[in-house]
Amino acid sequence: MDESGKETAIMEMRLQVLLPTGILVNERVIKIIAEAENGSFCLLPRHIDFVAALVPGILSFYPPNGGECFAAVDEGVLVKCGHEVFVSTLSGVRGTDLNQLEALIDERFLDLDEHERKARTALARLEAGTLRGFKELQDKK
Template sequence: MRLQIVTPDRAVLDQEVEEVYAPGTNGEFGILPQHITFLTSLDVGVLRYRAEGKDDFVAISGGLTEVLDDSITVLADAAERRDDIDVDRARVAEEAALEGIEELLPGTPEHDDCLASLRRAQNRASVAGISAN
């Protein structure tokens, strides 16, 4: 199967893979060869794929996934491969989001934005911390 991950800014990955597991808005889903055609939305989370017998990981921040004829296309709002994540930058973003959450009134759009930023930063830090197999 061919996995392509693209964001509005760049192509993140274009690789032959054996399987993919991704964070859907209704829960994690898996894709194996000859999967039925489908289109689904993505949540913030970890996309895991297996290529040449080894797992690798991408931090995903929303988007869509289309499966068609053994081709998987991920149109992500944001995506970073594990090895490309700047852990220090993720930690700074996490701290800034936590400060915003403490300072802002719960239920406001700004507070909700900080919660979403915190979730994305924690996801990036989590993916960066996954060891290679």
């Protein structure tokens, strides 16, 4: 409350970027910019509660004292609930050089997605072959 007894608006959010191995970011911020499948979006403290599936990209956040901070994040989920914003992702790196962070995303996160796609395709082939084998065994009975 302010001096007149009126409630003052909260103009900050708490951002936490959570990795399987720990917390990458745990800060008060006034603005967050992230990237989902359908494009970039901005969150401000009075934004409605929100959930988004993130794609590999740059997460920008702005502390109350000014400046701009960055983190490269892999696929993940962002949840805004009240004045708390949680980002859960498998990997992420904080940095100040945008070019370096974008290169990291291309090399590490997007390349990993391609390896995962190939592994899933190989697994699907194995599963299909196993099911065909079982079907052949059933047909012989």
